[in-house]
Structure formats: C-alpha cells, structure tokens
Amino acid sequence: MIDLHSHTTASDGEKTPEELIDLALSKKLSAIAITDHDTISGLKSAFEYSKDKNIIFVPGVELEADVDKGQMHILGLFIDFENKELNNMLDKIKQGRINRNNLFLQEFNKMGFEITLEDLQKVSGGKIIGKPHFAKVFLQKNYIHTKSEIFDNYFNKPPLSLIKKTRYTPEVIIKLIKKSNGIAVLAHPQSLKLEDNELEEKIKELISFGLDGLECYHSNQTREQMQKYKALAKKFNLLVTKGSDYHGPITKPDVELAVGKNGNIVSDDEDEILKKLLNYKNISYVNDF
Numbered sequence: 001m002i003d004l005h006s007h008t009t010a011s012d013g014e015k016t017p018e019e020l021i022d023l024a025l026s027k028k029l030s031a032i033a034i035t036d037h038d039t040i041s042g043l044k045s046a047f048e049y050s051k052d053k054n055i056i057f058v059p060g061v062e063l064e065a066d067v068d069k070g071q072m073h074i075l076g077l078f079i080d081f082e083n084k085e086l087n088n089m090l091d092k093i094k095q096g097r098i099n100r101n102n103l104f105l106q107e108f109n110k111m112g113f114e115i116t117l118e119d120l121q122k123v124s125g126g127k128i129i130g131k132p133h134f135a136k137v138f139l140q141k142n143y144i145h146t147k148s149e150i151f152d153n154y155f156n157k158p159p160l161s162l163i164k165k166t167r168y169t170p171e172v173i174i175k176l177i178k179k180s181n182g183i184a185v186l187a188h189p190q191s192l193k194l195e196d197n198e199l200e201e202k203i204k205e206l207i208s209f210g211l212d213g214l215e216c217y218h219s220n221q222t223r224e225q226m227q228k229y230k231a232l233a234k235k236f237n238l239l240v241t242k243g244s245d246y247h248g249p250i251t252k253p254d255v256e257l258a259v260g261k262n263g264n265i266v267s268d269d270e271d272e273i274l275k276k277l278l279n280y281k282n283i284s285y286v287n288d289f
C-alpha cells in the first residue's frame with residue numbers, strides 16, 4: 001500500500017514526521033508522502049529518518065490556490081525542498097498567514113472571546129497556525145462543543161470569511177512545483193465543487209500550466225467519484241495518485257493512514273500507481289531514494 005497525502009505536526013497533523021514514518025512502516029507501506037499545508041519544515045527530518053528504512057519517502061507539500069468557487073488544493077510530490085524559489089514563496093505564504101491570524105484574533109476579541117496568540121502557539125506547538133488550532137482553543141475554552149461550530153458560526157460567515165490568506169493562482173503554484181523538480185497533482189478534485197463538464201475544462205486549463213496528475217483516490221471521495229477521476233486521468237494522460245489526507249485520530253478520527261475511511265481508498269493498482277510515478281520523466285533524482 002501507499003499513501004501520498006498526509007499531514008504532520010509541521011502543519012495541522014498530530015504525529016511528528018518521524019512518528020508518521022514509523023506509522024507507515026508499521027503498516028508496511030511501500031511509499032509515504034508528507035504533504036503539509038504551506039510548509040516543508042517537516043521534510044528534512046523525515047527524509048533523514050527514512051533513509052535507512054524500508055520505505056520510499058516522498059517529500060511533498062499541499063498548497064491552496066486562489067479560486068472563486070470551491071477549494072483548490074495542489075500537491076507537489078517529489079519536490080526539491082531546498083529549492084530557493086519554493087522556499088521564498090512559502091515564506092511569503094507564512095507571513096500572509098501570520099497577518100491573517102492576527103486579524104482573526106482581533107475579530108474574535110471584538111466579539112468577546114478571550115483568545116490570544118499564546119493560546120494558539122500552545123496547541124500548535126509553535127508551528128504553522130491554522131483554523132483547526134483556533135478550533136482546538138475554542139473547544140478547550142468551551143466556546144464551542146464541536147469543531148465544526150467554529151467554521152459554521154464564524155469562519156464561514158462575514159466578517160471572518162472576508163479575511164483571506166495569501167494565495168497564489170493555480171498557474172503560479174503549478175509552475176513553481178515544476179521548477180522545484182516536483183510533480184503537480186490536483187488534490188481531492190471533488191473539493192472544486194464543479195459539474196463534470198466544468199471540471200474537465202478546469203483540468204485542461206491546469207494541464208496547460210503543467211499539471212501532472214489527479215488525486216483520484218482520496219478519503220473524502222466516493223467510489224463513483226474515484227472512478228470518474230480515473231477516467232479523466234486516462235483521457236488526459238495524467239498520473240493517478242492516492243492519498244488518505246491523514247491528520248491523526250483527534251483531527252480526523254475516521255481517516256486511517258493509507259486506508260482512508262473504512263478502506264474506501266484501498267485499491268488493487270497501488271503498485272502500478274507508484275511504479276508510474278517513479279518512472280515519470282520529471283523525477284530525474286528518484287534513483288537516490
């Protein structure tokens with residue numbers, strides 16, 4: 001089995017990069033990608049840790065593109081995490097996130113919630129702070145009783161919904177991933193919330209920027225969707241990838257590494273998926289793994 005989409009404590013996951021590799025080893029995975037949101041800070045230690053172990057470690061990242069409808073996440077797999085341009089862009093995104101979080105704090109304080117940057121740093125372990133960390137603090141302070149309440153009642157409504165992170169266009173993100181020697185993959189295509197014909201047009205546009213693959217297998221996708229995306233991948237000669245989007249038992253209790261929700265992403269072509277990725281022309285340094 002393989003898993004090409006997972007999160008660690010470097011962003012909003014619960015396992016450290018080393019713990020995640022250990023989990024992957026315990027499940028006897030042949031390949032594991034770490035794809036933290038907007039950061040590559042967990043990759044070096046995971047890379048070092050996995051070096052002498054019986055697993056292919058795929059350095060990755062998950063970036064959110066600026067789109068009007070739905071959510072577009074793009075995975076960079078096999079990236080050269082020392083690439084300067086990539087690091088520069090991630091620094092800018094990081095600063096934009098810090099600014100956004102400060103605006104969130106101001107708004108929440110105005111509404112009467114006593115929440116501070118220190119509270120957030122405590123739950124995030126000093127790493128990238130995201131909305132899920134705000135949710136954790138709100139839960140701790142009993143301001144909400146379920147995680148989704150903070151999204152439904154605050155983040156997804158004005159004024160908070162009007163405050164955005166620094167986001168780049170799909171074109172900029174895909175080209176940057178390619179420059180970093182990576183493979184650009186459209187993550188969980190269902191989150192674009194597009195009709196079939198719209199999705200096809202969007203994919204054509206992304207291919208013109210250099211898109212390499214589709215995350216056909218993802219925990220949030222139905223079997224029907226997965227089959228549809230596989231047909232699209234075939235039609236446009238795109239790579240197929242598979243990812244659980246594992247975060248950990250607290251954040252996503254129903255998502256198991258490499259297995260997804262009740263096994264919904266397990267497939268019999270996983271070896272073939274990996275083989276095709278490894279053979280893909282853009283990965284010239286793959287023999288180093």
Ligand code: AMP
Nearest residue numbers: 012037129130131132147148151152165
């Ligand atoms: P951020 O990167 O800080 O903007 O936070 C976005 C993250 O919040 C997403 O990757 C999800 O993990 C989480 N999220 C977004 N919407 C919801 C929701 N409605 N319920 C629970 N978690 C959500």
Ligand code: ZN
Nearest residue numbers: 007012037247
């Ligand atoms: Zn996440």
Ligand code: FE
Nearest residue numbers: 062073187188
């Ligand atoms: Fe995502």
Ligand code: FE
Nearest residue numbers: 005007062245
């Ligand atoms: Fe993810």
